[in-house]
Amino acid sequence: xxxxGLGRAGYQPADDDGRAARRWWDGHAEEYLDEHGDDLGVAxxxxxxxxxxEDEAGLLGDLxxxxxxxxxxxxxxxxxxxxxxxxxxxxxxVSAGMLAAARRLDAVAGTTTxxxxxxxxxxxxxxxxxxxxxxxxxxxxxxxxxxxxxxEVARVLRPGGRWVFAVTHPVRWAFPDxxxxxxxxxxxxxxxxxxxxxxxxxxxxAYAEYHRTVGDHVxxxxxxxxxxVDVVEPEWPPDNGRTWGGWSPLRGARIPGTAxxxxxxxxxxx
Ligand SMILES: C[S@@+](CC[C@H](N)C(=O)[O-])C[C@H]1O[C@@H](n2cnc3c(N)ncnc32)[C@H](O)[C@@H]1O
Numbered sequence: 001x002x003x004x005g006l007g008r009a010g011y012q013p014a015d016d017d018g019r020a021a022r023r024w025w026d027g028h029a030e031e032y033l034d035e036h037g038d039d040l041g042v043a044x045x046x047x048x049x050x051x052x053x054e055d056e057a058g059l060l061g062d063l064x065x066x067x068x069x070x071x072x073x074x075x076x077x078x079x080x081x082x083x084x085x086x087x088x089x090x091x092x093x094v095s096a097g098m099l100a101a102a103r104r105l106d107a108v109a110g111t112t113t114x115x116x117x118x119x120x121x122x123x124x125x126x127x128x129x130x131x132x133x134x135x136x137x138x139x140x141x142x143x144x145x146x147x148x149x150x151x152e153v154a155r156v157l158r159p160g161g162r163w164v165f166a167v168t169h170p171v172r173w174a175f176p177d178x179x180x181x182x183x184x185x186x187x188x189x190x191x192x193x194x195x196x197x198x199x200x201x202x203x204x205x206a207y208a209e210y211h212r213t214v215g216d217h218v219x220x221x222x223x224x225x226x227x228x229v230d231v232v233e234p235e236w237p238p239d240n241g242r243t244w245g246g247w248s249p250l251r252g253a254r255i256p257g258t259a260x261x262x263x264x265x266x267x268x269x270x
Contacts, residue, residue, distance in 0.1 A: 009198040011188070014144065016197070016205040018121070021142035024207045025074075025095035033075060033101055039244060042105050043080035047136050047166045048258035049247035050234040054078070059134075059164050059232065059262055063087045066131035069156070071120035071149070072138015076102040076113045083113060092116040092123070093138065121148040128158040136166045141209050144195070146217075150224035160267040163226055169233065169256040172246070173211040179248030184255070214259070221263045227270075232260040 014020075025032075033040070040046070045054040054060060060068070063082070068089040070079045075098055076091035083089050091113055093099055099115050106113055118124055120139035133153045140146045153163045174186040177196075191213065198207040212220070214231070221228050236252025243249075247257045 010196070011192070011194040012197050012199075014195045014197045014205050014208040014210075016144060016208045018119070018143035018145070020205040020208050022094045022119075025093075026097035029075075029095065029097035029101045036244065037075075039242060040075070040077050042109050043077060043084055043111070045078040045081040045136075047260055048234055049242070049244035050236050050252060050258055051240045051242075052232075052234040052258075052260075054081070057232070057234075057260075059230075059260060060132050061162055063132065067129070068132045068134070069123075069125070069130045070134055070138070071118075071123070071153070072135040072140070072142075073102070073115075074098045074138060075105050076115065077105070078134070078136055080105070080109060080111055080113050083111065090114040090116055092118045092120070094119045121145065121152050123152050123156050125156045127155055129156045130161065131158055132162045132164070133157060134162075134164040137168075140165055140167055144208075144210055146210070146212060147220045147223060150220045150226065154224040154226050154265060157226075157265040159265055161265045163221070163263045163265070164260065166258055166260040167212075167217070169259045170211065170213050170217070171256060175246075175251075175255065177246035179243045179246055179251060181250070183246055183248075183251050217259070217261055221261060225266065226263040227266055228261065228263050230260075230262040232262065234258050234260070 068087055070091045073079055073091035073093045079089045079091035099117055102115055140149055174188050174190040176183050176187055193211050196209045197205055200206040218228055233256045241249055
């Protein structure tokens with residue numbers, strides 16, 4: 001993730017409970033979409049910069065008659081794609097700025113996507129309310145307590161439901177976030193969980209991204225009572241010549257850039 005510098009930036013402890021994310025995404029929604037809007041589209045469902053599309057991957061399973069919730073949805077491109085296919089899907093995000101951007105995309109598309117402003121750690125939904133929850137790079141990287149997201153997802157999922165989340169592949173944290181040659185040499189320990197943090201001129205955390213190892217993600221999912229069924233590591237397709245921040249064809253040919261975790265809520269008696 002590339003974020004415009006707002007002061008001191010680097011790997012450092014963060015005095016942050018995840019609230020910095022809301023302010024940052026409110027303030028940078030338009031800038032983010034100016035930079036990445038062409039890649040994200042208006043009503044397209046891509047899991048990651050590698051370009052893996054839900055219509056080819058089918059990671060959400062059969063959605064016929066299912067209720068679907070996207071958390072950390074940003075401008076709701078994925079939910080919009082699902083709804084165009086008749087899926088009962090709702091997009092949620094903590095940032096009013098990103099949801100305002102979702103409304104603007106709705107105006108372009110001529111759609112009315114159901115939007116819910118909510119922190120993925122505190123969803124205003126009843127227990128067992130939905131069949132599928134997913135996010136493509138939303139919420140989890142931006143909170144210090146991802147376990148709280150997994151617990152909340154487990155609560156709102158009906159037994160047998162599915163939780164699918166895409167994050168930066170944990171191995172990437174050992175490398176500089178650089179799409180070029182420099183990004184091919186590991187310079188940090190994969191095991192160092194120190195977050196990437198930007199601090200504003202007043203010393204407050206303006207932006208924070210949190211590193212978890214593969215094992216951390218697995219333990220977060222299973223501690224919430226969910227069963228991990230797959231970890232998808234999309235390969236960089238030869239026809240994808242795009243660069244997105246630190247993701248590029250050069251690096252994609254050598255090291256994974258995305259991990260998509262697929263988990264299930266255990267049905268009773270399983
Ligand atoms: C990289 S965007 C992902 C959204 C979309 N898939 C995209 O690629 O643009 C990250 C999103 O996560 C949201 N987010 C950050 N922390 C969150 C939280 N605690 N709960 C819900 N959403 C959160 C941000 O507001 C932002 O819209």
